[in-house]
Amino acid sequence: IAPGQKACFHLYLEAPGKYERYELSIPGFQSGGEPAPALDLADITNGFDKAANAYILGGRVLAPEDAAFEDLRVVATLYDADGNVVGCEQSELFSAGEASAGSAPFTIRFPSRTARSAREYKLDLTAK
Structure with a gap:
């Protein structure tokens, strides 16, 4: 994430005992992934799929023949009209073999409740 940029994350916790409140403090952050600069995204589609009752983003990851990467993922962030x-x-994970033909398709689904307030999206690539 570039300085000043926003991104979301999932935080998974074990089920706690009884509690009245909790506080989250993040003094630093390490994602474990690195940007994948040699790769591009193409043929991006987005919209609400009534049959699936979900907002769907899709497209293709483009990779040069000599691209080497592990655990490639496309990460999608949705924003409301105020930028929140x-x-x-x-x-899902891609391997170098999946994109060895030059491209690999991806699809990301959001539940309809999330999509209701979404006005913009951002796609990022991460790989090990």
């Missing part, structure tokens, strides 16, 4: 993050999801 309202949802984030990621694609």
